[in-house]
Amino acid sequence: MAEVAYVNASRVFPGTPPVRAVDNLELSVADGEFLVLVGPSGSGKSTALRMLAGLEDVDEGAITIGGKDVTNTPPKGRDIAMVFQSYALYPHMTVAENMGFALKLRGVPKAQIREKVAEAARMLDLTKYLDRKPKALSGGQRQRVAMGRAIVREPSVFLMDEPLSNLDAKLRVETRANIAALQQRLGTTTIYVTHDQVEAMTMGHRVAVLKDGVLQQCASPRELYDRPANAFVASFIGSPAMNLKTVPLTAEGARLDGLVVPLSRAALDGAAAEGLSEVTFGVRPESLRLASADEDGMEMTVELVEELGADAYVYGSVRIGEHPERFIVRVDGRTPPAFGQQVKVTLRDADEVHLFHPETGLRLSA
Amino acid sequence: MVARSMRAEHGPLRRVGTTCVWSLVAFNLGVLAWMLLTALREHTAIFRSPWGLDTAGQFGNFLKAWNDSDFGRAALNTVLVVVGASVTVVAVSAPAAYALARTRTRASGALSTLFAVGVGVPVQVIVVPLFVMMQDAGLVNSLTGLFVLYVALSAPFTVFLLTGFFGSLPEEVEEAAAIDGAGVVGTFVRIALPLARGGLLTALLLNLVGLWNETLLALVLVQDGEKQTLPLALLGFLQTQQYSGADYGVLFAGVAILVLPVLALYLWLGRRIIEGMTVGAVK
Numbered sequence: 283m284a285e286v287a288y289v290n291a292s293r294v295f296p297g298t299p300p301v302r303a304v305d306n307l308e309l310s311v312a313d314g315e316f317l318v319l320v321g322p323s324g325s326g327k328s329t330a331l332r333m334l335a336g337l338e339d340v341d342e343g344a345i346t347i348g349g350k351d352v353t354n355t356p357p358k359g360r361d362i363a364m365v366f367q368s369y370a371l372y373p374h375m376t377v378a379e380n381m382g383f384a385l386k387l388r389g390v391p392k393a394q395i396r397e398k399v400a401e402a403a404r405m406l407d408l409t410k411y412l413d414r415k416p417k418a419l420s421g422g423q424r425q426r427v428a429m430g431r432a433i434v435r436e437p438s439v440f441l442m443d444e445p446l447s448n449l450d451a452k453l454r455v456e457t458r459a460n461i462a463a464l465q466q467r468l469g470t471t472t473i474y475v476t477h478d479q480v481e482a483m484t485m486g487h488r489v490a491v492l493k494d495g496v497l498q499q500c501a502s503p504r505e506l507y508d509r510p511a512n513a514f515v516a517s518f519i520g521s522p523a524m525n526l527k528t529v530p531l532t533a534e535g536a537r538l539d540g541l542v543v544p545l546s547r548a549a550l551d552g553a554a555a556e557g558l559s560e561v562t563f564g565v566r567p568e569s570l571r572l573a574s575a576d577e578d579g580m581e582m583t584v585e586l587v588e589e590l591g592a593d594a595y596v597y598g599s600v601r602i603g604e605h606p607e608r609f610i611v612r613v614d615g616r617t618p619p620a621f622g623q624q625v626k627v628t629l630r631d632a633d634e635v636h637l638f639h640p641e642t643g644l645r646l647s648a
Numbered sequence: 649m650v651a652r653s654m655r656a657e658h659g660p661l662r663r664v665g666t667t668c669v670w671s672l673v674a675f676n677l678g679v680l681a682w683m684l685l686t687a688l689r690e691h692t693a694i695f696r697s698p699w700g701l702d703t704a705g706q707f708g709n710f711l712k713a714w715n716d717s718d719f720g721r722a723a724l725n726t727v728l729v730v731v732g733a734s735v736t737v738v739a740v741s742a743p744a745a746y747a748l749a750r751t752r753t754r755a756s757g758a759l760s761t762l763f764a765v766g767v768g769v770p771v772q773v774i775v776v777p778l779f780v781m782m783q784d785a786g787l788v789n790s791l792t793g794l795f796v797l798y799v800a801l802s803a804p805f806t807v808f809l810l811t812g813f814f815g816s817l818p819e820e821v822e823e824a825a826a827i828d829g830a831g832v833v834g835t836f837v838r839i840a841l842p843l844a845r846g847g848l849l850t851a852l853l854l855n856l857v858g859l860w861n862e863t864l865l866a867l868v869l870v871q872d873g874e875k876q877t878l879p880l881a882l883l884g885f886l887q888t889q890q891y892s893g894a895d896y897g898v899l900f901a902g903v904a905i906l907v908l909p910v911l912a913l914y915l916w917l918g919r920r921i922i923e924g925m926t927v928g929a930v931k
Contacts, residue, residue, distance in 0.1 A: 387834065
């Protein structure tokens, strides 16, 4: 068990200009915490994980595990275990040998290795497959062997690099829950990389969002969802994505077609202090609802309805100023509007809006 | 992709290619069969009708060839030198190739190129300086000298072949081993070597076949009859036949003695060679 810290850590790949794959990462992970690194491809999340594993150099700054500086320690001296996206099982070894390899290298007596491997195999439902080679296993079983190999080590930190991305959708959901439960039970500090924001939200105690090598925000899933620090986080977290539009400001609030959204005094003052006449206005699909005929609302033409059973997502265009802008609204799955229909859309709650600086993207509302 | 391969399967080019390949195979098989049959026939009968099948069944030709030209001794020498050199060259080249495949520095790139250049140097060009060098080292007319030369001259090709092989192994597996606590040597021995088994076997076989047939260096370097290798024994046999009246049946038996072990090796492990040479190329 150990806490992990990135101290202004950077990874710079040579080139013209040099690529800062991870840029001044400042992040600490508490002992026993499950931290998810999330971001689009090329955001540096895997590089950050590999830096922690010792598979990638740290060009600037430092990394500590359990308070010990491991910046220049080779992987084997870091007391970590890693689950790779490809699982990276040893193809020439049986499942049992794969799982016991690290202990064998450490010189643990054979009987003890057998015992630990058997215990991990029981935990992961792999007992039947201990004598098989990886190629004789299904994708899900291979994934569990990779987990087992990490568990048997009893490391102080687990590192997982998109371990579920090679599984089919159903198995992925199932395994997601299993990994989260296992982590809870073992209480081992875990850093988990994914590009899937649903995985990030459901598994992590905290989620760190990266973009272009720069940490955007690190917070609990709830906080990330309710108070995104900038427009990127707002658009990345949540599915379907938040509606983000640049709208003009008036004295009362933000003006959308046929609807003026009242804004808090703090938000208006903040915008005024920056001298802004426009703001990036964000509202999640579920914070919008269809309005009745006598309510104020934006006029929207329905262009697409995605029915998901319980809910339906209505895609439509709303005029803002001169241009039509696409909005997504979540509605009750039992009574969705029809294609081409004109509907009125309003806010579920005036507090559920997010304001961002139109240029920097930083959050404005308090 | 599917459409392309379908077209290729039925296209006219494909048919021409198939015909060429089978003609070549048939020709080679014909030559082989003729050699084997002739080796079992009487000298005069061979000259009377070179393609005939009469008087076949003369296994005495093989015995005569074996006894007359000291093939037994030569076979032992060849096995010792060739097997020893092949195993040694693979053992030496594998770590070098692994290091070249896994380090990305300017030096490793230059070294890889150097080995690639080595593959292109014909032995005929350097045979004289080699002889002088070996003489200075006191290794002329000795099997040890031949062994040393075989190892040295086979190394470039073997390193070149194995570098490609190690390069095609998935790096993540080695990273997993590094995290599991294996050092560089441990990763090489426990992970890379077992995974590269196919490539190592291919390198071993290609060296065995190549060195088994090697004549020029042996001819230049070895003078004593008791130190000669099989190709030399065959040459010597040809010469004695020329003086004492040729017996082509016996001569063909001698050729067969040289060729058959290699043929057996191919029949046994040929599939592995093909697999080894194409691994990583497709997929």
